[in-house]
Amino acid sequence: xxxxxxxxxxxxxxxxxxxxxxxxxxxxxxxxxxxxxxxxxxxxxxxxxxxx
Numbered sequence: 001x002x003x004x005x006x007x008x009x010x011x012x013x014x015x016x017x018x019x020x021x022x023x024x025x026x027x028x029x030x031x032x033x034x035x036x037x038x039x040x041x042x043x044x045x046x047x048x049x050x051x052x
Contacts (some may be wrong), residue, residue: 005023009016 002020005017006020009019011019
């Protein structure tokens with residue numbers, strides 16, 4: 001999959017590497033700010049109890 005994306009990007013090797021890093025950062029930002037806040041209320045992570 002990454003090879004397919006790499007071959008489809010325009011430019012030489014250096015510009016492809018920069019574009020891949022930017023693409024990975026955009027996907028991470030989309031997940032962090034878009035997907036995870038929507039999914040987080042449905043996860044059981046907030047209901048943690050500690051017994052002493």
